[in-house]
Amino acid sequence: MKISDVAEKTGLSTDTLRFYEKIGLIQPPPRDGAGHRDYGEEVLGWIRFLDQLNATGMRQADRVRYAKLREAGPQTYAERRQMMEVHREEVRVQLAKLGETLALLDRKIDHYHELEAKEAADV
Amino acid sequence: MKISDVAEKTGLSTDTLRFYEKIGLIQPPPRDGAGHRDYGEEVLGWIRFLDQLNATGMRQADRVRYAKLREAGPQTYAERRQMMEVHREEVRVQLAKLGETLALLDRKIDHYHELEAKEAADV
DNA sequence: TCTTGAGTTGGAGTGCACTCCAACACGTAT
DNA sequence: ATACGTGTTGGAGTGCACTCCAACTCAAGA
Numbered sequence: 001m002k003i004s005d006v007a008e009k010t011g012l013s014t015d016t017l018r019f020y021e022k023i024g025l026i027q028p029p030p031r032d033g034a035g036h037r038d039y040g041e042e043v044l045g046w047i048r049f050l051d052q053l054n055a056t057g058m059r060q061a062d063r064v065r066y067a068k069l070r071e072a073g074p075q076t077y078a079e080r081r082q083m084m085e086v087h088r089e090e091v092r093v094q095l096a097k098l099g100e101t102l103a104l105l106d107r108k109i110d111h112y113h114e115l116e117a118k119e120a121a122d123v
Numbered sequence: 124m125k126i127s128d129v130a131e132k133t134g135l136s137t138d139t140l141r142f143y144e145k146i147g148l149i150q151p152p153p154r155d156g157a158g159h160r161d162y163g164e165e166v167l168g169w170i171r172f173l174d175q176l177n178a179t180g181m182r183q184a185d186r187v188r189y190a191k192l193r194e195a196g197p198q199t200y201a202e203r204r205q206m207m208e209v210h211r212e213e214v215r216v217q218l219a220k221l222g223e224t225l226a227l228l229d230r231k232i233d234h235y236h237e238l239e240a241k242e243a244a245d246v
Numbered sequence: 247t248c249t250t251g252a253g254t255t256g257g258a259g260t261g262c263a264c265t266c267c268a269a270c271a272c273g274t275a276t
Numbered sequence: 277a278t279a280c281g282t283g284t285t286g287g288a289g290t291g292c293a294c295t296c297c298a299a300c301t302c303a304a305g306a
Contacts, residue, residue, distance in 0.1 A: 250304090271285105
């Protein structure tokens with residue numbers, strides 16, 4: 001799979017894919033005859049997972065750390081699990097905060113509806 | 124209220140408070156005899172709300188836009204409500220994504236527990 | 247009076263996460 | 277054979293959101 005295919009399928013730019021490789025988030029893929037990157041299918045799932053960690057606020061340095069542990073093999077299972085457990089807690093906190101904010105926004109919006117009705121009545 | 128009090132009560136640094144004022148997120152407070160900022164209590168609630176918008180992914184430019192609308196008075200009620208409605212949708216999307224990620228992390232963690240048990244058995 | 251501590255300004259610097267660029271190489275279609 | 281599209285590299289540049297700094301002023305306490 002060419003870099004452009006991966007880019008299209010993941011939504012990342014080719015620049016970002018090469019950047020992720022440079023910082024160690026993605027393993028360097030083998031090259032074809034022309035020296036072009038030739039990705040395997042498994043990279044797609046990995047990138048999707050990275051995206052989810054990203055979208056839920058995990059910092060790049062930690063994503064890189066996780067990627068390195070993953071490359072190191074089975075002896076890092078426990079450490080990887082711990083990272084996921086820590087992140088899970090952060091996600092739970094965010095989830096709670098987001099729920100509160102959603103409720104607040106509902107109240108704000110209701111309040112604006114009322115204010116708008118009053119303004120209209122005042123004209 | 125002095126800038127250091129506001130900083131302590133909100134968790135923002137005094138630098139950030141001045142920065143927020145500079146970009147228009149916070150109204151310039153009156154000054155005391157020494158030329159020091161003298162904040163009213165109402166700024167605390169406003170900053171808490173800004174924090175929540177921040178924590179739920181609203182960009183600074185949009186927070187500034189909302190702050191400006193707020194300063195403009197009642198004729199911006201509808202526009203402010205629309206901003207909040209747009210943001211509410213984004214929060215809903217994030218909430219859904221976060222829920223999915225939480226489930227995924229649960230599965231990953233379980234999976235690591237299994238893998239660790241297998242590793243231990245292999246020794 | 248002198249020191250200390252808190253505040254002031256404008257502007258420079260930081261860290262993160264990309265994003266863009268110049269200059270070049272390769273393979274395929276015309 | 278040449279043009280085109282896609283890829284390559286290393287390094288510079290960008291945008292966001294702060295964060296830090298130098299040089300200064302002011303008020304209160306020893």
